[in-house]
Amino acid sequence: MKAAQFSRFGGPEVLEIVDLPDPHPAPGQIRIVVHAAGINATDCKLRSGLLSFGAGLPQTTGRDVAGIVDELGEGVTDVAIGERVFGVSDDGAGAAELALLTYRAPIPPPLGFVDAAGLPVALETATRSLDQLGVGRGTRLLINGAAGGIGSTAVQLAIARGARVIGTASVANHGYLRLFGAEPATYGEGMSERVRALAPDGLDAALDVAGSGVLAELIDLAGGPENVVTLADFDGAKQHGVRFSSGFQGHAFHALGEIGALIAAGRFWLPVERTYPLDEIAKAHRISEHGHVRGRLVLVIG
Structure with missing residues (x-):
């Protein structure tokens, strides 16, 4: 599969698109064909070396993802192959053609992949x-x-x-x-x-x-x-x-499955300001770091 990766810390120019082996889900995980992936400040800080979760180099990037389930890990019963889901990519590897997810939920019916991909981390x-x-x-x-x-x-x-x-x-x-x-x-x-x-x-x-x-x-x-x-x-x-607060440490994910009711009621809307193809991820990171972005930046992958 094609994925975004960096082999050294630095500015957006260190990002490159590489071919990596297709991942397969462990027990409790699902694999999705990624249709869209959000850009977050955390992604930029990890790429620059300002933040570390203990991972070595090279590193993949991207946490927010939305796509279609195409493979299930052992014990998964809450989603089915072919279902539209959004969530947080395990190991921060969502800017890719395929991604593994543990924390996920069905995409609320009013949303497309691009809008859904801007939501999970925020x-x-x-x-x-x-x-x-x-x-x-x-x-x-x-x-x-x-x-x-x-x-x-x-x-x-x-x-x-x-x-x-x-x-x-x-x-x-x-x-x-x-x-x-x-x-x-x-x-x-x-x-x-x-x-x-x-x-x-x-x-x-x-x-x-x-x-x-x-x-x-x-x-x-x-x-x-x-x-x-x-x-x-x-x-x-x-x-x-x-x-x-990092927003994640020491907590179980719960907001993904609860937002659908607010969206359906017209009480929640998070705009996507711009979209980019995967091979323009460096440009998206640059805008995220230096632009005054309202809403979200999203990569369109599939």
């Missing part, structure tokens, strides 16, 4: 973060960096739980956040004052998606470090006593 990460913060009905929540894939996912999931959401973003993205039901505030100097003007009675929780060095402000706005979770500022989390 959906699971946002869900776990809201769980950690105890977000529910009546929660006053600030999301720093609300216009990206994880941010806009968290906005919609929090509102579906009955929370009031203020989201920071550039002025150009304020209308976009209003579409999801959030109250926008501009980030940068004076952010705290702008947020307080919207919520003079204070906030209950804050989620930092952007990692823009504002944890001290979020702690002050949310009433203490215990009310703040960051997905992007590991050093700041240690410095300020804030919880850092």
Whole structure:
């Protein structure tokens, strides 16, 4: 099969398309013919060497995938060959013609492969973060960096739980956040004052998606470090006593199978901004790292 791989750490130029042996599922796994694969910030950090899960070189890449089941591992009874599924590729090898999945769910009927491939990591990460913060009905929540894939996912999931959401973003993205039901505030100097003007009675929780060095402000706005979770500022989390969440460690996946009802009700939508063929994965990584992307970037493979 053809797959994206890198043999050294570095910029997007280290990615190459190679021929690898076809994988086969172990017990509990399924294999899919990949039709689309999402691009995530984690993929870029692993490729650059800024993040490591202990894997050596060369490494494959890609976690979000959607496709059609074509092989079942021993003991798998929840899906059938020919079924459309989406999920998280085992071993981060989703940018390929074939992928193995343990954590998966049927694609909700309203979605095609491209839209489904943009969801899994953002959906699971946002869900776990809201769980950690105890977000529910009546929660006053600030999301720093609300216009990206994880941010806009968290906005919609929090509102579906009955929370009031203020989201920071550039002025150009304020209308976009209003579409999801959030109250926008501009980030940068004076952010705290702008947020307080919207919520003079204070906030209950804050989620930092952007990692823009504002944890001290979020702690002050949310009433203490215990009310703040960051997905992007590991050093700041240690410095300020804030919880850092990768979104995955120590949790069982559960959001994939629950999102269909919100989609069917018209209460969840995560736009795909651009698509690329597999052989343009380096371009997609470059845009992911340096562009101001709303929604998701997705590779179209099959």
